[in-house]
Amino acid sequence: MLSRIDLRGRSLGTAELRRTLPRGAADVDSVVDTVRPVVESVREHGASAALDHGETFDGVRPATVRVPADVIARAAAELDPDIRSALSEAIRRARIVHSAQRRKDSVTEVAPGGFVTEKWVPVERVGLYVPGGKAVYPSSVIMNVVPAQVAGVGSLVVASPPQADSDGWPHPTILAACSLLGVEEVWAVGGAQAVALLAYGGRDTDDAELEPVDMVTGPGNVYVTAAKRLCRSVVGIDSEAGPTEIAVLADDTADPVHVAYDLISQAEHDPNAASVLVTDSESFADEVDREIEARYDVTLNSERVREALEGPQSGIVLVDDIAAGLRVVDAYAAEHLEVQTRNASADAARVRNAGAIFVGAYSPVPLGDYAAGSNHVLPTSGTARHSSGLSVQTFLRGIHVVDYDQAALKEIAPTVVTLADAERLPAHGEAVRARFEDLSAGRDER
Template identity: 55%
Template sequence: MIQTIDLRGQTPSRAELATVVPRADTDVTVAAEAAAALVEAVRVDGLAALRSQAERFDGGAPEHVRVPQQHLDEALAGLDPAVRAALEETISRVRQATAAQIPDARVTTLADGAVVEQRWHPVERVGLYVPGGKAVYPSSVVMNVVPAQLAGVGSLAIASPPQKEFGGRVHPTVLGAAALLGVTEVYAVGGAGAIGALAHGVAEIGLEPVEVITGPGNVFVAAAKRVVRGLVGIDSEAGPTEILIVADASADAAFVAADLVSQAEHDELAAAVLVTDSVELAEAVQRELAGAAATTTHAERVAVALDGPQSAIVLVDSIEAACAFSNAYGPEHLELQTADPDATLAGIHNAGAIFVGAYSPVSLGDYLAGSNHVLPTGGQSRFSSGLGAYTFLRPQQLIRYDRGALREVADRIVALADAENLPAHGDAVTARFRSGDS
C-alpha cells in the first residue's frame, strides 16, 4: 500500500529534506518536444491542425470547434437542478472571497506637485483551460472565470477538450457552467494544441490571441504553457494533484484516510502524504486506508496513486519537524489536523492553500469554500501562489510631476545621470528649464 518514511531521530537540513520528499515520477521536460511541435502546428496550420489533433487524441474532430451559442443555451437549460444550485452557490462564494484580492488604488504625495499613483490594471484578454480526461470539471470553469471577471478582464475565451461520448462537443456540464457565468466564447479544443490556439490565435474560427492563459491540465498542457510563456503570461505549470496532511495524535484517522483517498482518486500520479509525530496515528491511518481505498469507486486508480513514490506516511519527532518537512515539500493542498492547528499554522510558510482544522477538508476547497482550487503543484508553492484576481492584474505606477516639483529634483537627476555616463538623461530634464528661468 503506502510507503513509510521514518525521519525520527534525524535533523535534516533544508537541502537534505528536499531530497527525501516524495514526488511523482513525472517531468514536464519529457513532454516538451512533443508539446512544442503541437503548438507550432497550430501556429502554422490553425484550424486544420486543431482538427488533426482532435482526431489523434480525442477520438474525432468536433463538428463545431467554436461552440455555437445554441449549444451553450441547451447545456444551461439541461443542467441538473441540484448541480446548478451547487454551481450558483460556488460562484457566489468564490466571488465574495476573490473580491478581497483586488488592491485599492493608492496615491503617494512626495512633495508639492510630486505624485506617484499606484493602480492595478487588468489584462485585456485571457484564455482559460478546463481539462477533460478522467473527470469533469465545471468547478474549474468557476475557479478560472470568476477571478478574471472580478479583475475586470473584458474578453474571456474557454478551451476544453471535445468529448467523444457527447458527439465531439465539450462536456455539457462544463458548457452549462460557462453559460451560467455569461461566457459566450468557448472552443472544443484540448491538450497542447488548445494552449497554442489561445496563445497564437486561430483566424478561421475568430479566436484572437490572449495575454494570459490559466487553468490546470495534463503534462502536455503544462509543457505547452512552458513553450508559450513569454509570448503570453501563465498561472503555473500545473502537475498532478497533491495533498499533505500534518497531524498529531488528536487527529481522527478515518478523516485523514478519507482525505488522502479523496485526492488519490484524481490520477494515478496524485500525491497523498501524511506527516505525523504519532506512530499510533500512522498505524491507524494505515488500517483505515486499507478499507477506504479498496471500497472507493475508483479503487484501482487510488491503489496505484497510494502505492506510488509520490505518496507516503512520514514519521517525525515533533510537529515543528512536520512543519519543516511540509515547507520543504511546498504542497498544493495542506491540511492541519492537530490539537492546536492555529499554533501549527505559525510554523507554515509554503502551501498553495491551507485547510485549518478537522472540518476543513480539501474537498471543501475544491468546490464550496470560496477559495480557489487552481493551485501550484510540484513544490511551486514555495515561490508562487494559486489563481486569483491578481493573476489578471498588473500593478502600474503613474507619475505626475508639475514644473516646480521637477525643478526641485533636477540637479540630483543630472548628478545621477552624469555618474552613470548617461548625460542625455540629464539633458532631458534641463531642457525644460532654459537659462534665466526659475
C-alpha cells in the first residue's frame, strides 16, 4: 500500500533529502484569493457577514455569534460521564506540564547601577480556533486553552463552527470542554470568517459587542490557514498549519502491528495526512505493509485512511542503518516523530528536528493527542526545523526593562557615543552626552 523510497547505498545531502522525502503540503497560495473577499467582507460588515458566509459554507445560521450561557451549561450537564472523566484527566495532566513551562522574570545587573529586567507579559486577549467537520475536537480546546490560562491571558474566546444538528451551535462536546475549563465566551463561527471576526470584531445580531483579539491560535483547514495569513498584520498567529503528519523511525525490534496502527491512526485525520516509516529493515517494512493492508479497511474512516496512505505524502523510506535514519528524520522534521528502536531513548536524544518526539513502544502519538500532558498543536510541513509547538510561551511577550542610574550611564557613555558615530548617527551619541555636557553652544554654532 505505501510507496517506497530506497536510500540504501546513497549519500544525500540535506537539500536533496528534503526534495526526495514524501511530504504533504497545503497549497495556501491557491486559496488566498478565494479567502480574501471573505476576510474583507467580515472586516467591513462584522458579524452579519461572518454569519452570511457560515450559512453559505456550513448550511446553518445561529441566532447569535456568541453562544448563550445556558446552552453551554446544558452541554456540560448532559455530557457523558465517561467523556467528562476523560476530559478532566486530560486537563489535569495538561495543567501539570504547562504549569512547569511558565517563564519567570529575570533581573540582571550589567554594571553597578545598571539593570536590565526581562519581564514576561501575557497577551491580553486571545481567540482560540477549534475546527469542526470531519471530527469533533474537544482535545483541541484543552490544548489551546490550558497554556493560555497558565500564561495568564486576560480574556479568552473559543470559536468553533456551528452544527446543523446542534441547533446551530458548536458541537456539545466542544461546549462542554469549554465549560470544564471555565471558558465562558464561545462563538458559533467557523472557517476563514471566524479568523476574520476574531481579528476585527464587530457587533453581534443582538447588538452586543464582539471584541477583537490580539492573537489567534488553533488548527484548521487550508481556508483557515489562508485567513490567518491575511490577518497576521492585524493579529498575532501561532502558525500556518499544514496537514498533519507522523514519521516513525523503527528497526526490526519494533512491533509491526503497533507501527501499522500508528500510521493508520494519523492517516484518519485527513486524506492529505502524511504517514512515513523510516527503517533499516526491508523485512520489517514488508511486515508493516501487510499489517496495514489487513487492518486499515475495518476502521471507521477507512476511505480517508486509504487515500492518505496511498498519497504521495506517505511512504516507507529504507535506509542503511539507524544513524542514516536519524539523518533522514532530521531532514524531514516531522510534526510527530516516533522512535521505536533497540536504543530508543538514546536515538531519540539525537533527534534535532521534530515537533514532538514519542519514545519507545508505549508512547504512541495518540497518547500525545489526548492525555500525555504535552501539547498536540505542533509545527507541520518541515517547520519543526525552526518552530516550536504551542506552549505557555506562545502567549507571553518578553519585554526588556532598562534601568540605569546616572553613574552607570556616565560610565558607558563613551562606548555609546563611539558606536553612534561609527554608524553615522551622531544624534544618538548627543542624546547621551546632553545628560553630562552643555551642548547648547554647539547648537548655536550650527
